[in-house]
Amino acid sequence: MRLGIRLQLLFALGALLLLAFVPLFFAVASLTRATMSGARASSARAIGRAIAGHVAAARTTRSAPELSLLLEAQLGPDGASAIGVYDAGGALSGRAGEPEVVAALPASVEAGTEVLKTVRTARGDALLVVVPEPAREAASLAEPAPAASAGSVAVLVPTDPSTVAAAPLVRIVALYTGIVALALLVFAYISMTHLVVRPIDAVSEAARRVAGGARDLEVPRAGARELAELGASLALMTGRLRADEESLRAKIAEIERYAADLKSAQERLVRSERLASVGRLAAGLAHEIGNPLAAILGLQDLLLAGGLTPAEERDFVERMKRETERIHKILRDLLDFARPAARGAAEAGDGGEAGHLPSGSVAEAIGDVVSLVTPQKAFRAIELERDVAPDVPAVPLAHGQLVQVLLNLLLNAADAVPRAGGRVAVRASRGAGGGARIEVEDNGPGIAEAVRETLFEPFITTKEVGEGTGLGLAVCRGLVEAAGGTIGVERGAEGGARFVVLLPGAADRHG
Structure with a gap:
């Protein structure tokens, strides 16, 4: 079963939309994930610095248990997943977080150096932010002393793509793309129906009416300019075909008249030929039989006149017999000419079995x-x-x-x-x-x-x-x-x- 022009064009348009929208969807989704991952990384750095500064300030005023409670309070699904506190020598002095995540914290860090890198944890990728604590000032201005580093704070902020909330945005993009593609297909279907298919169906129906005996092609005026021009061309072609048909009918009628005249002339010619043949036959027969008959009549007149010797009378009778035999031979040859098949059948009946x-x-x-x-x-x-x-x-x-x-x-x-x-x-x-x-x-x-x-x-x-x-x-x-x-x-x-x-x-x- 062959598909109509609408379905064929819709399938072609659908394939074109797939080629256009599918790569666009994946590009948007990838860009969204990359953008949100970058934002997550920037947020992780900011969270890490803020927590590190807060912990560094709290270490000077709080005891170890209070500091531990502060560290636990800084943990959360949208914040840090693990926090480590390092002394002035860079050794790990305290930590907080889930055990499988805490294990990703380094055992020591370089004192006074800020570190920003991605590490692998049991829960996925995370951003490690190591921020050194600010140096503490001396107790009295009268006794100046060089500033010393109080240690460093390390914070693990999760950056795994599964933790990035990009899926809702990607689903929205996919839904929007699907709705736009479906709307385009429906619009194309309706447009082709009104602008292309219906005018073509109207032209086809008009052509079927002409094939059924209609004299004129009624061209639909709706549709695109090209279809209107096509209908006008078909109407012009139909008119010319009708004119050619009428001309052909006239020529056929004229040829039939000529054929009838030729047949009549042929019949007259055949009759004339037959009459001519009969005339030649009669003339030849009269000539061939006339001479012997004239001789016979002359000899009979001499015999009737008398005064002939018996020998002369016998001679005249023999001459009359010869002329009579000559007439008989002419008539026999004429019958042989007229009836050769009958003679053949007669001889076959005499010389062979019947039916052969x-x-x-x-x-x-x-x-x-x-x-x-x-x-x-x-x-x-x-x-x-x-x-x-x-x-x-x-x-x-x-x-x-x-x-x-x-x-x-x-x-x-x-x-x-x-x-x-x-x-x-x-x-x-x-x-x-x-x-x-x-x-x-x-x-x-x-x-x-x-x-x-x-x-x-x-x-x-x-x-x-x-x-x-x-x-x-x-x-x-x-x-x-x-x-x-x-x-x-x-x-x-x-x-x-x-x-x-x-x-x-x-x-x-x-x-």
Whole structure:
């Protein structure tokens, strides 16, 4: 769970106060203890001198028991803890105080010398003050005598820190520091709530409303100047985003209109292309069938006119039969072009089990086609090359259809090559995708660029009028594409045409 900005800032401020106040507290406490210890030492010196002077004055007028009572009276928790009286030679002559403290008094002192030092007692540190007694004057002025020292008085005043009353002052400093730190934290919490957090929450709520569908960002006016500027910037950004959204919507609508217009234009273009194809088909069909029909009608008119010999009548009938067969072949090729898949299914039903696609061997088909064309007159002067790789797979095309495709390609190649020096090559190899690649290449003039794009359409031919119907390559394309393959033409190595047939493997189509 992530903390809010208030708590994070409060933790940061608390850590800063700790870094600032804790060293200050210890410095104040140490300074207080040092100051009170110094004051205690000064007070101890003053107490020691006062007691020493009092005891020195009392020694001249009081007896030993009275002096002992005086010494006991000078002892107290806030005064001296032990008192020692020394004679003129510096030897200890009397003392008063608790035994464990009295033991810290020196056994002798140097006569006439004031001593101020710190000693260690059983109750802690204490200040030892040794004050020599003032010299006593002679009894009579008539008999002057040198002043003599009457002895010394030693006083032990406790200075241990535990006896110094600094703890209450230190506690007061600690309490004051804690109250100030807590007040600062509370003030910071309230200030951040009103000046930072609430304006940020208001901006966040306004942004959520915009995300929920509101059109404008209502910027709160409370808070610091930076937050007000942030809200204004967000409102400006929201307005620009809304404007961009409207512009984008308009562009999308415009693009959709363009797409609809393009689709309509495409449909019109497809319809136009279909009409053009139908027109070309009708024109080619009328041209191909019109010539035989004209010949038949002419021969019929001659027969009806009479006056012909039986031999002439038979000759006219045979000519009419040939023209009729020509019309029949054109219509059959046209049906083969229009229904290649149906023919494939029919041949599969005749040659294989129901529900299985046809399968043909490329090597066997090439062998049969070569056997068919070799005896023909057109191939007697042509060099026919055959190259079939041993790993060519079977293809999903019936044997008869595969022979028809290869036969069309070889016959077209034979018509294209020159009568002297013509060469035609048929090759088969395993394709890159695991299927079969069949090439039929010749050394003829090649295919013109203007015809190459429409070469596989019906009634498109490069032969002279009456030599071809223009349906052979169209039928080949229909058969190959029905088997899932492709057929195309490219420039050969010797400048002629190279027809390339790519067919998938029969196992791939079955899978």
